[in-house]
Amino acid sequence: MKETGVVYLVGAGPGDPGLITEKGLSRLRICDAVVYDSLLSPRLLDEVPEQCRKIYVGKRSGCHSMKQEEINQLLVELAREGLSVVRLKGGDPFVFGRAGEEIMALSDAGIPYEVVSGVTSAVAALASAGIPVTHRAVSRSFHVMTGHTLSEEGSLPADFNEFARLSGTLVFLMGLHNLSLIVKGLLNQGKPGETPAAVIQNGTLPGERTVRGTIENIEEKVLEAGIESPAIIVVGEVASLDFSATLKQPLEGCRIGVTGTDSFTGRLRKQLESLGGISENILSLLVESHRKGEEMKEAYKKLPSYTWIVFTSANGVREFFRGLMEWGYDYRSVGHVKxxxxxxxxxxxxxxxxxxxxxxxxKYQVQDLAAGLKGLISGKDRLLIPRSLRGSKELNEILDETGVSYDDIVLYDVAIAGLESEGRAEALKNLDYLTFSSASGVEAFFREADEEIKEALEGLKVVCIGDITAKALIEHGRKADIIAGVYSIQGLTEAICRDLKE
Incomplete structure (x- = not known):
């Protein structure tokens, strides 16, 4: 009989993936299953183990993918399978997160659990917008209320009147659709019409927008600005203050599309967003492994005969060592190899x-790799090159000049695992830059590119990680606007920063 698993109720923070706690990340990195909501960064899902089960149970106003009772039962069932489960919630689990109901269900079923607090948007979104939730001599307290809970009669909750009469800062979460009711309720309870108010959309995220006004005119200003959910309403004297950050990042406001495997794009997006960029995954590539094929089986058998193993990508390294173990070998088999x-x-x-x-x-390019190897190898050497199906032929051409013996074997291929063509075209229209990290990525992108996609590509700058990738782009009738000087994530990022500055 399997041992009972455990459930971690983890607060994901207000939206910015950098605002999750270290403890929350540590739980994500060891879990067998993650049950997650909609109001959190999808980037956090990159932190879970590869084999982790990802189950979406997000709830937005008017659209629930799963009822709360079903979520409760799901957590119990997963734990009874002996799994380590993370229930990932936006903000803090206990701030309108219904964690209490889930804990009661777990307790009734005898399931052990742990709560990992998260940063609530009731504080963080205000700070991101430059609004201090309290300030000396201005506001000595703050109070938080859910803004979407209505009574059966369609009016505000019965305790709203007491809430509205409180001094200090009033914060309404999830209340944009009821802004008119909230404003009327505040005025009816004696709040002066000139009381400062603000509405913050997508707090802490790159697309954050803030509208400031007073109780009397905030509705009009929100409509004029086209503010949409998710948004937070702030009422009180602090809403007139603006302590917005004065440090500007080099990519602030720049929208950058990325293409590639999840491993690569995850690291690239972190780098871009750390510099203030807004990144969007335009094309996800799935690694289709050939490590269990006959060619690789023979290559592993012949490992004692190789003197060099040449890797042209991080994907190749990962696939090679996975196959090494799966075919019954270990690291001793490559102890003699360079x-x-x-x-x-x-x-x-x-x-x-x-x-x-x-x-x-x-220079991190295949032709430079081959040229450098020419000076290091001799006729006595034998090379193994496990790489992508669409690997550059320049490597072969240069090595052939040396007369050295080598086995160039297909270890993996890449396939599209991302958006449909229609979705890509629409996403491209909102970008400033689009990055390509490999010739394989270029081929995959154009494999299903229709005229709308090609047309959308003309309205932005295309960035290639190196000359070979740029060459593949030219073969499809599009010249690279920028080619990174260094074949790396850092090189791509620096190239975009430099171009934007110029």
Missing amino acids: FAAVGRGTADELLRHGFTADYIPE
Whole structure:
């Protein structure tokens, strides 16, 4: 009989993935299943283990993917399977997160649980907009109410009157659709019409927008600005203050589309967003492994005969070592081998497996990798090159000049696993830049690109990670606007920063 699992109720914070707690991240990184809401960053799902089950149970106004009772039962069932479960909630689990109901269900079923607090948007979204929730001599208290709970008669809750008469800062979460009722209720309870008010949309996120006014005119200002949910309403003297950050990031407000495998785009998006960019996943590529194929099976058998293994991507490193274990070998099988890596990202992945690259070219491109190897190898060497189906032929051409023996074997291919063509075209129209990290990514992008997508591509700048990727782009009739000087995530990011500054 399986041991009972455990449920962690984790607060994901107000939206910015950087505002989750370290403890919350640690629980995500070990879980077997994650049950998550809609008002949190999808980037947090990149932190869970590869085999983790991801179950969406998001609830927005008027649209519930799963009833609360069903969520309660789901958590119990997953834990009874012996799984470590993270119930990931936007904000803090106990701030209108219904964590109490879930805990009661877990307790009744005898399931152990832990609550990991999160940063609530009731404080963080205000701070992001430059509004202090309290301020000396202005507001000595703050009070938070849910803004969407109406009575059966369609009016505000019975305790609203007492809430409206409180001094200090009043914060209404999830109340944009009831803004008119809230304003009327405040005025009816004696709040002066000139009391400062603000509405914050997408607080702490790159698309954050803030409208300021007074109780009397905030409705009109919100309509004029086209503010939409999710939004927070703030009422009180602090809403007239503006302590917005004066530090401006180099990519602030810049919208950048990324293409590639989840592993690559996850790291690239973190880098872009850390510099203030707004990133969007335009094309997800799925790695289709060939590590269990006959060619790789023979390559693993012949490992003692190879003197160099040449990796042209981090994907190649991951797939190679997975296959090594699956075919019954271990690291001792490659103890005699030297490793070459096309760039720092590939070398870092190699290091995660305990091996230091013996050679990395100064410029992180395949032709430079091959040219550098020419001076390091001799006729006595034998090379294994496990790589993508669509790997550059320039590597072969340069190595053929040396007369060295090598096996160039297909270890993996990439396939589209992202948006439909219609979705990509619409997303492209809102971008400033689009990045390509490999020739394989370019091929996959154009494989199903219709005329609308190609037309949308003309309205933005295309950034390629290197010359080979740029060459693949030219073959499809589009020249790269920017080519990174260094074949890496850092190189891509720096190229965009430099172009934007110029």
